[in-house]
Amino acid sequence: MENEIKCPYIIFKLSGSLYCIDSRHVSTIVQQPEYNTIPAAPANVTGMFKYRDQVIQMLDLRITFGMKSIFTEYNEFEQMIDARKQDHINWVVEFERYITEGGVFSLAKDSHQCALGKWYDRFSTDNEAVMSHLRKMEEPHEKLHHSAFEVEECMNNFDGEEQKLQLSEILRLAKETYMPEILTLLDQSKEIFRSALFKEMILILDGTSWGVVVDEIVAVEDLEIIADRKQDPLVNRSSFIHNVMESDKREGLIFELNTSNLLTKLEELETTY
Numbered sequence: 001m002e003n004e005i006k007c008p009y010i011i012f013k014l015s016g017s018l019y020c021i022d023s024r025h026v027s028t029i030v031q032q033p034e035y036n037t038i039p040a041a042p043a044n045v046t047g048m049f050k051y052r053d054q055v056i057q058m059l060d061l062r063i064t065f066g067m068k069s070i071f072t073e074y075n076e077f078e079q080m081i082d083a084r085k086q087d088h089i090n091w092v093v094e095f096e097r098y099i100t101e102g103g104v105f106s107l108a109k110d111s112h113q114c115a116l117g118k119w120y121d122r123f124s125t126d127n128e129a130v131m132s133h134l135r136k137m138e139e140p141h142e143k144l145h146h147s148a149f150e151v152e153e154c155m156n157n158f159d160g161e162e163q164k165l166q167l168s169e170i171l172r173l174a175k176e177t178y179m180p181e182i183l184t185l186l187d188q189s190k191e192i193f194r195s196a197l198f199k200e201m202i203l204i205l206d207g208t209s210w211g212v213v214v215d216e217i218v219a220v221e222d223l224e225i226i227a228d229r230k231q232d233p234l235v236n237r238s239s240f241i242h243n244v245m246e247s248d249k250r251e252g253l254i255f256e257l258n259t260s261n262l263l264t265k266l267e268e269l270e271t272t273y
Contacts, residue, residue, distance in 0.1 A: 009223045009245070010203065011254060012214040015067045016126075018254040019214070020223060020245060025206055025259045029217060032058075032200040040273050046213065056204055059266065060213045065240065070197055070215065077193055081186050084116040088144070092179050099151060099167050111145035127196040130189070137185045144178035147171075205259075210266050223247055223254060240265075 009020040010029070028051075035047035035058060044063035048055055062069055068076075091107050091114070098105040108114040112121060120141075125131060147170050154166045202211035223245040242258035 006222070008220050009254075009256070010220050011218040011223075011247070011250075012201070012203070013216045013218055014061055014065065014214060015073075018218065018250070018252055019061075019257060020254050021203065021257045021259060023220060026203045027206040028204045030202050030204065030211075032202055032213065038273065042269060042272060045269060045273070051204065051211075054209055056202070056209055056211045058202065058211050058213050059269070062213070062215070064265075065238075070200065074194055074197055078190050080119065081190055084119070085183050085186050087115055088179055088182055091144070092175055095148065095151075095174060096171055098148075099171050105148055105151075107148075109145055109148040111142045114145065116141065117145075125196070130192055130196050133185070133189055133192050137182060140178045140181040140185070144174055144182060147174045147178070205263070205266075208263070208266065212262075219247075219249070221247060221249060223256075226253075 007022055007024040010023050010026060011018055011020045013019070030051065033049050033051075035049040037047045038045060038057070044060045046058045046060045046063075048057045050056070060069065094107055095105065097103075108117070111117045116137075120134065120137070123134070150170050151167060154163060154170065158166055197215075199216045201214055201217050203214060204211040224247075225243045226246050239261045240258055241255045242261075243256040245254040245256050247254060
């Protein structure tokens with residue numbers, strides 16, 4: 001209709017991608033509160049809480065869309081960090097054996113070839129706090145691995161007591177300076193990642209007792225449908241996506257929720273438990 005009032009869209013994040021919903025379908029937005037789990041509820045119905053005089057059930061859009069839950073994503077990150085910590089503890093143990101007993105040092109000498117270095121080189125996030133913290137690991141991590149080259153140089157260029165003193169200092173720095181700094185930074189990265197990840201918000205849908213859980217609210221603004229992408233394959237494949245949108249204020253595609261189909265899904269869920 002020509003006289004239809006155009007409402008802005010609420011843009012939010014889900015697992016690194018941008019989505020939106022027409023604001024006319026949302027009565028309010030709240031930060032995820034303390035909530036109670038619901039016995040025998042489907043996995044994507046994560047709980048309920050009281051808001052004003054109403055009990056709101058929570059639909060986790062990540063799980064509904066087949067994505068990892070925030071808890072799973074964080075737990076995997078935490079387990080990966082703990083594994084990389086153990087890698088470097090083991091590296092230093094083997095490094096000390098190499099220095100004191102001789103033989104061959106078979107672990108990674110290049111900081112980009114160990115599991116932590118390979119992960120670090122691939123990892124990216126738009127959260128500057130996380131990236132800024134991780135960049136602090138570059139120097140001590142590089143110095144720790146470079147210690148293996150320093151040992152080779154020392155063995156080639158020194159002998160006797162001088163060699164022993166040089167090797168002792170290289171090992172001391174590796175054990176007492178570089179490794180503790182790396183382990184501390186890795187531990188701190190878990191909390192920084194957790195703070196960046198757990199910003200969940202609830203969009204309470206107008207006229208319902210449901211709220212959808214999203215990672216983070218990005219903006220409220222007018223959007224335009226990308227005309228030549230209206231029949232985008234993603235739109236055709238997913239009953240939850242209505243249109244592909246774009247913004248003149250940010251890069252990338254923005255997927256509009258199909259609110260009608262979402263409400264139908266919520267009605268179906270109410271009959272399952």
